[in-house]
Amino acid sequence: xxxxxxxxxRCIGCAVCCAMQPRYWRMSRKDxxxxxxxxxxxxxxxxxxxxxxxxxxxxxxxxxxxxxIIKIF
Amino acid sequence: xxxxxxxxxxxxxxxxxxxxxxxxxxxGTEQLNMRAKSINSFSLxxxxxxxxxxxxxxxxxYLTLNTVMYDHDMQLIKTVLRRVKECxxxxxxxxxxxxxxxxxxxxxxxxxxxxxxxSNVETVxxxxxxxxxxxLARELSLRQIDHIARExxxxxxxxxxGERMRLEVFVHGALCMAVSGKCYxxxxxxxxxxxxxxxxxxxxxxxxxxxxxxGNELVVDNExxxxxxxxxxxxxxxxxxxxxxDVLKIEGRGKSADYVYTTTQCYRQxxxxxxxxxxxxxxxxxxxxxxSKVYHRGxxxxxxxxxxxxxxxxxxxxxxxxxxxxxxxxxxxxSKIAVAEFEIEAGALAKGDTIMVIGRNTxxxxxxxxxxxxxxxxxxxxxxGDLLTLPxxxxxxxxxxxxxxxxxxx
Numbered sequence: 001x002x003x004x005x006x007x008x009x010r011c012i013g014c015a016v017c018c019a020m021q022p023r024y025w026r027m028s029r030k031d032x033x034x035x036x037x038x039x040x041x042x043x044x045x046x047x048x049x050x051x052x053x054x055x056x057x058x059x060x061x062x063x064x065x066x067x068x069i070i071k072i073f
Numbered sequence: 074x075x076x077x078x079x080x081x082x083x084x085x086x087x088x089x090x091x092x093x094x095x096x097x098x099x100x101g102t103e104q105l106n107m108r109a110k111s112i113n114s115f116s117l118x119x120x121x122x123x124x125x126x127x128x129x130x131x132x133x134x135y136l137t138l139n140t141v142m143y144d145h146d147m148q149l150i151k152t153v154l155r156r157v158k159e160c161x162x163x164x165x166x167x168x169x170x171x172x173x174x175x176x177x178x179x180x181x182x183x184x185x186x187x188x189x190x191x192s193n194v195e196t197v198x199x200x201x202x203x204x205x206x207x208x209l210a211r212e213l214s215l216r217q218i219d220h221i222a223r224e225x226x227x228x229x230x231x232x233x234x235g236e237r238m239r240l241e242v243f244v245h246g247a248l249c250m251a252v253s254g255k256c257y258x259x260x261x262x263x264x265x266x267x268x269x270x271x272x273x274x275x276x277x278x279x280x281x282x283x284x285x286x287x288g289n290e291l292v293v294d295n296e297x298x299x300x301x302x303x304x305x306x307x308x309x310x311x312x313x314x315x316x317x318x319d320v321l322k323i324e325g326r327g328k329s330a331d332y333v334y335t336t337t338q339c340y341r342q343x344x345x346x347x348x349x350x351x352x353x354x355x356x357x358x359x360x361x362x363x364x365s366k367v368y369h370r371g372x373x374x375x376x377x378x379x380x381x382x383x384x385x386x387x388x389x390x391x392x393x394x395x396x397x398x399x400x401x402x403x404x405x406x407x408s409k410i411a412v413a414e415f416e417i418e419a420g421a422l423a424k425g426d427t428i429m430v431i432g433r434n435t436x437x438x439x440x441x442x443x444x445x446x447x448x449x450x451x452x453x454x455x456x457x458g459d460l461l462t463l464p465x466x467x468x469x470x471x472x473x474x475x476x477x478x479x480x481x482x483x
Contacts, residue, residue: 013104014269015143032104032149066265066273 002055006036006046007069016064021057024048074348075314078135078241078322079337082114085330087126088436093337097133099166101326102153105146106137106270108326117156124160133163137326139186141268142169154179166208173203182234184241187211188268190253194224197238205232206320208241210253211304214379215316218242222317239319244306245336245364246324248375250276250299258299276300277370277386300386305372307360310343311352313377325368331397331429332367334437339363366395396481397429403473404460413469414462421456422477430465432473438465439478 004024011033018025018034028035039046050058055072062070079095081087090098100123101108102115115123120136127134136157142150154175157165165176168188176183184206185191191200192210200207209218222240224230230238249256256267258275265271279296283289304324306313313321321344323336339360346352364372370386386392400422405414413430422428424445430438446462447455455461461475 011104012270013146013149014266014271015145016264016266020264027143027145029145029148031152032146064264066259066263066271 001049002052003073004036004039004048004050004055004058005071005073006034006039007044007071008033008036008046009044010067010069012067014066016066017061017070020061020064024054024058025061074344075318076133076320077337077340077344078320079333080246080323080326080328081123081333082108082326082328083330084119084122084126084433085431085436086326086328086333087123088433089330089334089431090337091126091130091132092436093334094341095132095337097135097163097320098127099135099137099322099326101137101270102156104270105140105142105149105153106326108137108270117153120156120162121160124162127163128161135164135166135184136162137166137186138172139166139168139188140270141266142171147171150175154181157181164206173200177203177233184208187243187253188255190255192217194221194228194230197221197225197240198228198230201230201232201238203233204238205234205236206239206241208243208320208322209318211243211248212252212376213242215312215377216379218318218377219316225317240317241320241322242313242316242318243304243324243375244310244313244321244340245304246328247370248301248304250301297386297388300370302371302373302386303369304375305361305364305369306374306377307339307343307364308357309374309378310340311347314344314347328368329397330431331437331439335363335367366393368393391481394481395478397476398479399474400428400477401461401475403430403432403469403471403475406465406469408468411464411466412462413465413473414460415469415473415475417455417457417459417461417475419457420477421454422461423454427478429476429478430469430473431476432470434470435465435467435473438467 013032015027018027026035036046036048039048076096078097079090081090081098081100102117124134164182164184166184166186168186183204185200185204187208190210191207197207225238232238259265259267259273262275263273265273276299280298282291368391371392400420401415401417404416426442428440445452447459
C-alpha cells in the first residue's frame with residue numbers, strides 16, 4: 001500500500017495542500033501548519049497508508065508544496 | 074541620523090549585522106513571514122536568544138509577521154506575539170489588520186510593513202493609531218518621501234507611543250516587479266504563494282515571447298523581462314537621508330552572512346560619513362567596490378530618483394565579483410592561545426589565498442593566508458584531510474565554515 005508522508009515540522013502553513021485536497025488535509029488552528037488527517041506519527045514524520053488512486057491524486061499536492069515536505073512512497 | 078536596519082536569517086548573519094554596525098535587525102520565525110520558505114529561519118524557541126544577543130549589543134530587534142493571514146493563523150499569531158512579549162523583542166513588522174489589532178491590545182510596538190503599500194500622508198495618519206514606524210512603499214520617489222516627512226512634522230502626526238511617526242525606506246537589496254511585493258506569479262505558476270512567504274522567484278528566469286499562430290519568437294533585447302536589478306542607494310545616500318527617512322533598511326533575510334556584513338558595514342560608514350560631512354565620491358567608489366563583491370543582480374537606483382523601471386538583470390543569479398568556495402569546517406579552538414583549527418574537507422588552500430570564516434560566534438572574518446600552519450608545521454599549502462591552524466581572536470565552533478574567496482568568472 002502506498003504511503004503518504006509529511007515532514008510536518010518544516011510546514012510553513014501556506015495551505016495549498018488543504019486547498020487542493022481538503023478531505024485529507026486541515027489547517028491546524030493551534031499552530032497554523034497543515035495536518036494530514038488520520039496519519040500516524042512515526043519518528044517525527046506523519047505517515048498515512050493510502051490507496052493507489054489517492055496516491056496518484058496526491059502527486060499534484062506533493063509537487064505543489066513549496067517546501068517539498070509531502071512525499072509519496 | 075537615521076537608524077540602520079539589517080536583515081538577519083541566521084545566528085551567523087546576526088553576528089555579521091552587529092559587527093557591521095547595524096542599529097537594529099529584523100528577523101522571522103518559521104511561518105507567517107515573507108521569507109518562510111527560506112532555509113534561513115529561526116524557530117520560536119530561538120527568539121529569546123536573538124533578542125538576548127541584540128540586547129547585549131545595544132541593537133534593536135524587530136520580528137517580521139508580515140504575510141497574508143488566514144483564520145487558522147489566529148492562534149499562532151497569539152502564540153508568536155506572546156513570545157515577542159516574553160523575549161522583549163522591540164517591535165513587530167506587519168501588514169495584516171489582525172496582527173495590528175492584536176499588537177495594540179497587547180501593547181506591542183508595531184511597524185507597518187511595506188506590504189501595506191503606504192504611499193501618502195493620509196495613510197500614515199490612519200496607521201498612526203496602530204504603529205510608530207511606517208515602512209514606505211518601495212515605489213515612491215525621494216520627493217514624495219520628503220513631502221510625507223514634512224507633513225508628518227507639520228501636522229505633528231504621532232504614533233501609539235506618543236512619539237512622532239517615523240518613516241522607514243529600503244536602501245539596498247532585491248527588488249521585485251510586483252507592487253510592494255504583492256505578487257501572484259509563484260502562485261499562478263507553481264501554486265506557491267509569495268504572500269505566504271513561499272516565493273519561488275519565477276520572475277528571475279528568462280522568458281520568451283512567442284506568436285502562437287506562426288510559432289515565431291519575438292526578438293527581445295533581454296530575456297529577463299521580469300527581473301529588476303537590485304536596489305542600491307549608496308551613491309545618493311545623502312539625498313535619501315535629507316528626504317527625512319528615519320530608518321534605512323537593507324533587504325536580504327534569505328542571504329548569507331557575508332552579504333549582511335558587507336552591506337551593513339558599507340551603509341554604516343556611509344551614514345557616518347553623511348553625519349560628519351565627509352560623504353564624497355571617492356568614498357562612494359570604495360563602498361561600491363565592496364558591495365559588488367557580495368551577492369547582487371547588478372545595481373540600479375530604484376524609483377527614488379523618479380526614473381522608470383528600466384534596469385533589468387541580464388543573467389541568472391548573482392553578479393558578485395567574488396564567490397565563496399567551501400573548503401572546510403572548524404574542528405577545534407585553543408582558547409588560551411586564541412588559535413583555531415580547521416579541517417580541510419574539499420579543495421585546497423595555498424599561501425596568499427584570501428579566506429573567509431563564517432560562524433555564529435565569529436560572524437564573518439575575511440583573512441589573507443600570509444602564513445600557514447598545516448598539521449602542526451609551517452607549510453605553503455593545505456589539501457583535503459589536512460588540519461589548518463590560524464590565530465583567530467573569537468572562539469571558532471565546530472559549526473563554523475571555512476571558505477576560499479575566488480574571483481567570480483561566471
